[in-house]
Amino acid sequence: MAESSVRDFYDALAGDYHLMFADWDRSMARQAAVLDGLVRHRLGERPHRILDCACGIGTQAVGLALRGHEVVGGDLSPVAAARAAAEASARGTRLATVAADMRALPFAPASFDVVLCADNSLAHLLTAHDVTRALTGMRRTLRDGGLLVLTVRAYDELRRTHPTATPPQVARTPDGRAITFQLWHWHEDGERYDLEHFQLVPAAGGWQVRVRRTTSWALTRAQVTRLVTEAGFTDIMWHEPDTGGYYQPVLTARRGGRTRRGTPGSGRPDDKGGSSRA
């Protein structure tokens, strides 16, 4: 799928993105608590300079800024990035954002202590070449010893079962409930799928149906590990939801520096319907 169609998908979704959460502010706080714990455990207690390179409307970036980190948000979607900055400001914190493609990050080498790419954003890159471009740029942007944090959908099982839909996610709005679900159409390779993203929002006497389409690559943990290794990272660890407390598997890795193995941060699984999703 062309880059512009991913941007169009998220530009169109940006205003409704929070409807995928039962309570977006609560999810932001929970996710930030887990990621903050992970980062401070690995890098030390002081606030860190964090690049969230697929910040969307700020689900992780705003929460991490509220926890005292200096956060910069980048996203392919200028509409989502602008909303992230506005949401941060509305909550009394600052988030600098930029419309940027994670395959061509516009930052000087060694600018950040942490590069974060959360909620399965990597799955929008559909080739190993593109994932490698992104990971290589993330590594270049990290200082020596800096931490890469990727959160991805748990695709290993899904690659075996090839589900055709996701469970509904229900959010309350002032006008009633809004429902989000996806239909998945698997490619012949068994790895990629086109998704139709449905949102049903209350409208006078019934529902308004909003449908947006994009494509994802269902990367297994082994595939992600291999690509991260090939990009030159070390000390690669997976933090699973049942032990790490994040609602998706989280990969951490280092740019150079020390190679000790740490313990995952603590916290509770998050929602967006209780299951991981793109």
Ligand SMILES: C[S@@+](CC[C@H](N)C(=O)[O-])C[C@H]1O[C@@H](n2cnc3c(N)ncnc32)[C@H](O)[C@@H]1O
């Ligand atoms: C599932 S959303 C997650 C957004 C955010 N992390 C959150 O949890 O709210 C995926 C995000 O990845 C962004 N994205 C997709 N391809 C990208 C690329 N090549 N460079 C930067 N961002 C990209 C999308 O615009 C979208 O905001």
